[in-house]
Amino acid sequence: MSATPTMKRAVPAARTTSRGVGAKNWVGGAFGWLWFLAVSLPIYYVVITSLKDQGAYFTSNPLSLPIPPNFTPYQEVLDNNIATYFFNSVWVTVGSVVPIVLFSFMASYAIVRGSGRFLRFTNGLFLMGLAIPIQATIIPIYLMITKMGLYDTLWAVILPSIAFGIPLSVLIMSNFLRDIPNELFESMRLDGLSNWQMMWRLALPLTMPAMVTVAIYNGLNVWNGFLFPLILTQSPDTRVMPLGLWAFQGEYQVNIPAVLAAVVLSTMPILLLYIVGRRQLLSGLTAGIGK
Amino acid sequence: MTGAHTSAGTRDTPLALLALPALVFFLIFAVAPLIGVVILSFTSWDGIGEILPNGLESWQMVLADPMTWNALGLTLATMVITWAVQTPLSILLGTFIAGQQRYRAVLAVFYFLPLLLSSAAIAIAFKALLDPNFGLGAGLNLPFLNQDWLGVELAFPVVLAVIAWQFIPFHTLLYQGGVRQIPQQLYEAASIDGASRFRQFIHITLPQLKYTIITSSTLMLVGSLTYFDLVFVMTQGGPGNATRILALDMYIRGFRANQMGAASVIAVILVVLGLGLALGVQRLGGKDKTASQLEGGV
Numbered sequence: 001m002s003a004t005p006t007m008k009r010a011v012p013a014a015r016t017t018s019r020g021v022g023a024k025n026w027v028g029g030a031f032g033w034l035w036f037l038a039v040s041l042p043i044y045y046v047v048i049t050s051l052k053d054q055g056a057y058f059t060s061n062p063l064s065l066p067i068p069p070n071f072t073p074y075q076e077v078l079d080n081n082i083a084t085y086f087f088n089s090v091w092v093t094v095g096s097v098v099p100i101v102l103f104s105f106m107a108s109y110a111i112v113r114g115s116g117r118f119l120r121f122t123n124g125l126f127l128m129g130l131a132i133p134i135q136a137t138i139i140p141i142y143l144m145i146t147k148m149g150l151y152d153t154l155w156a157v158i159l160p161s162i163a164f165g166i167p168l169s170v171l172i173m174s175n176f177l178r179d180i181p182n183e184l185f186e187s188m189r190l191d192g193l194s195n196w197q198m199m200w201r202l203a204l205p206l207t208m209p210a211m212v213t214v215a216i217y218n219g220l221n222v223w224n225g226f227l228f229p230l231i232l233t234q235s236p237d238t239r240v241m242p243l244g245l246w247a248f249q250g251e252y253q254v255n256i257p258a259v260l261a262a263v264v265l266s267t268m269p270i271l272l273l274y275i276v277g278r279r280q281l282l283s284g285l286t287a288g289i290g291k
Numbered sequence: 292m293t294g295a296h297t298s299a300g301t302r303d304t305p306l307a308l309l310a311l312p313a314l315v316f317f318l319i320f321a322v323a324p325l326i327g328v329v330i331l332s333f334t335s336w337d338g339i340g341e342i343l344p345n346g347l348e349s350w351q352m353v354l355a356d357p358m359t360w361n362a363l364g365l366t367l368a369t370m371v372i373t374w375a376v377q378t379p380l381s382i383l384l385g386t387f388i389a390g391q392q393r394y395r396a397v398l399a400v401f402y403f404l405p406l407l408l409s410s411a412a413i414a415i416a417f418k419a420l421l422d423p424n425f426g427l428g429a430g431l432n433l434p435f436l437n438q439d440w441l442g443v444e445l446a447f448p449v450v451l452a453v454i455a456w457q458f459i460p461f462h463t464l465l466y467q468g469g470v471r472q473i474p475q476q477l478y479e480a481a482s483i484d485g486a487s488r489f490r491q492f493i494h495i496t497l498p499q500l501k502y503t504i505i506t507s508s509t510l511m512l513v514g515s516l517t518y519f520d521l522v523f524v525m526t527q528g529g530p531g532n533a534t535r536i537l538a539l540d541m542y543i544r545g546f547r548a549n550q551m552g553a554a555s556v557i558a559v560i561l562v563v564l565g566l567g568l569a570l571g572v573q574r575l576g577g578k579d580k581t582a583s584q585l586e587g588g589v
Contacts, residue, residue, distance in 0.1 A: 032387045035380075036398050038456065043404060045427065046416045063430030099316075107313035114306030122310050129321055131569045133517045135538045136558040139551055140327030141320065142338075163320030166313050196304040224409035226520035231546065242411040246524055249415050256419050263412045270407045278400065285406055286464050 050074070050261040057257050073261035077248070081236060082265060085244035089223060092154050092240055096161040096222045101215050103162070104169035105207060109199050111170070112177040113185070123174070129167035138231050145232050156232035157240065161225065165218040176210035177203060216273075216284025223270065241266045325562065331555035338549045349552035359557070361532055362540035365447065366564075369536055370515040372451055373458075377511060378504070381459050385466025386496060399467075406460045410520030417453050418525060446526050446533045453525065454518060462507045469503030470496060509572045513565050537561055 049057060051069040060066075111123045141160050142151075150156045180203065188198050229243045239247060245266055249259050274281050332349055336342040353359050388399040405413065420426045421440040428436030440449045473496065481491050519538040522528065528535035528543060535543070537557055545554030 028383070028387045028390075031383060032395065032398055035384055035459075036401055039401055039404060039460075041427070042416055042420050042456075045420050045430070049419065057425060061430055062425050062427065099312075103313040103316065107310040110306040110309040114310075116307070118307050119310060122314050125314070125322070126317065129317060131513065131566055132321055132325060133513075133561055133565050135517050135519055135541065136328060136561040136565070137321065137324035139331060139541075139545055139555055139558060140324035143327070143331075144320075144324070159316075160320045163316045166317050167321075170313065194304055195306055195309070199309070220407075224411075226409065226411055226523075230523075242409040242520075245409070245411045245415060249418075249524075256422075256425065259415060260419060263408075263415055266412055267408055274404075274407055278403075282403060282406075282464060285403075285461065286468070 046260050046263055049257055050264050052257050054255060054257060070257075073255075073257035074265070076252075076255070076258040077262045077265060080248065081239075082241075082244060082248075082262065084237065085239045085241050086265075088154060088239060089241040092157050092161070092229075093219055093222045095154070095158045096165060097215050097219050099162050100165035100169055100218050101211055104166050104173055104214065105204070105211065106199070107166070108170050108173035108177050108207075109203050112174050113195065123170075126167040126170045129164075130171070132164075134164055134227060138227060141228075142231050151232060152234045152238055154233075154238055157225070157228045160228055160232075161222050165221070169214040169218065172214055173207060173210045176207055180206050212280060213284045216281055220270065220285065328555050328558045328562070331551060332559050334552050334555075336551040338546070338551050345552065349550075349556050353553050353556040358532065358535070358540065362535050362537045362557070363560075365535065366516060366537040368447075369451060369454075369518065370512055373454060373515045374508060374511050376451070377455050377459050377462055378508065380455070381462035381507065382466050382497075382500065382504075384459065384463040385468075386470050386492070388463065389467045389470035402463060403460050405457050406464075408457075410457065411524050413453065413457050414521050414524035417456075421449065441526060441530070443530045443533050446530060450522055450525055450534050454521060457521065458511070458514070462511065465503055465507050466500065469500045473499040505572060505575075509569060512568050512572060516561055516565050516568075537564075 045063065048064075048066050049062070050073050051066040051071070052060065053070045053072050056066060056070065107122065107126075111119050137160075145151050145156045145159075150159070184202060185198060188202055193201065224242060225240075226242045226246075229238075229240045230246075233239065233243070236247070245259075245262055248262050252258050331342070333344060333346060334342050335345040335349065384402065388395050388402065408416075418441070423429070423437040423439065426436075428434065428438075438445060440446070477495050477499070478491055481495055486494070517538060518536065519542070522534050522536060522539055523542070526534045528539040537560065541554045541557040541561070544550050544557065
């Protein structure tokens with residue numbers, strides 16, 4: 001984020017104002033560091049504990065550094081099917097996010113470019129959908145999924161995830177599409193392009209930033225999702241990462257380092273994403289709300 | 292899908308057709324279940340066998356059950372406490388990291404880490420961290436930290452604290468964005484008038500954040516109805532019923548006790564509460580502005 005010229009001028013100006021300044025900075029600063037501690041201490045604890053063997057866990061100070069680091073817990077987790085859970089999660093996430101982005105884009109394009117009662121109704125329905133709590137729909141979804149014969153498959157997680165990803169995605173993308181000047185569409189229309197062609201050649205490239213936001217937001221939601229897998233799958237073969245963590249914790253209650261190693265491994269992909277594209281990820285997280 | 296090239300003059304791809312895939316998915320897996328749960332609340336079903344209509348029986352049973360009121364009370368307490376704790380902290384943190392100082396930007400990188408973790412991961416991490424013998428208390432050598440944190444008395448406040456740890460970063464992010472949009476001239480003018488930082492915060496920052504506060508509060512209040520994952524992994528609603536909030540009550544009735552009718556009643560209550568809250572908060576703060584901010588785009 002590059003500070004605008006006005007901001008650059010404003011900072012020294014603010015610093016030189018009145019006695020309140022010093023006091024405020026101390027309070028804000030102290031509080032800021034306190035929260036930093038509150039966030040980093042648990043994370044530090046998880047990481048170092050995941051690098052101790054069980055003996056060290058029981059005997060060493062819980063906050064002491066593991067020297068030398070011991071990778072047995074990770075070995076134990078990797079021997080425990082975590083690869084299956086990982087690839088299940090990847091498949092569920094990709095299988096949900098791609099249709100969400102594609103369908104939402106097409107729907108947004110139709111809503112923004114079109115008119116008529118049907119599209120207005122569709123848009124209103126999606127807006128209402130923003131307020132539907134997933135938990136409240138889980139029993140009928142369970143009923144439908146069993147009737148469809150999809151219980152305990154990854155499709156059981158993917159299909160409802162797509163549905164619940166659509167409303168906010170349509171909202172974000174249609175707001176974005178509205179900003180494309182109408183003249184661009186008109187001139188392409190004169191060149192004889194159809195709605196279908198304009199959607200791919202004009203709207204798609206211009207909507208890319210919103211698509212990235214939507215993909216990240218939904219990707220995180222699905223990757224970390226717990227309720228759908230908990231209710232709609234059962235066997236170890238269809239476990240996704242969060243559910244795997246939970247099951248692992250149940251089976252290995254006494255082996256805390258291994259459980260925490262699983263926690264670290266489950267977070268790795270998103271942490272990598274955070275390191276590579278922090279700003280994109282954060283704007284994806286709030287999905288542009290309130291900006 | 293129609294990908295037809297259109298010759299001039301004829302009507303080309305009807306736009307409504309493009310909205311269909313999204314609409315169909317949404318109707319089947321979101322709207323139909325919403326209607327379905329209302330219907331199921333007037334039936335009895337054990338989750339496997341036949342679904343039999345039973346009129347108002349489930350409703351009467353659930354409303355007469357003290358467990359329901361316990362769950363409702365816990366949910367409302369969750370809502371109020373969550374809001375009262377997270378809102379001021381998020382505003383302060385958001386204002387703090389909206390500053391341009393380099394070290395604040397570095398701290399902010401850490402602030403958002405909880406957002407990356409799944410509820411299951413957070414719950415498991417805190418269970419280990421709160422262990423009286425091998426957790427934080429033992430590590431810092433502070434005996435008062437060695438409580439039975441997840442026992443009957445402390446489990447509920449502890450769960451709320453962990454929820455705060457998980458969600459404050461998100462709202463901090465919203466407030467950071469809100470603060471950065473406040474016109475700098477307001478502060479410059481106030482500085483010239485000799486207003487202290489504290490007075491500037493009260494008289495400029497807070498009023499300017501009004502719509503961010505409404506947005507964040509709506510998300511917080513409606514969201515607090517749906518905390519499930521974290522509580523489920525941390526306490527399973529226990530010990531006893533100490534953390535059995537509505538969403539957990541629904542799960543336990545439906546998928547443990549196999550009373551889907553009763554569980555559907557709880558689900559309907561959740562929907563009504565959620566919609567009521569969303570509408571209520573919006574009305575309280577001027578509907579149009581909030582709506583436009585929620586739709587404020589990327």
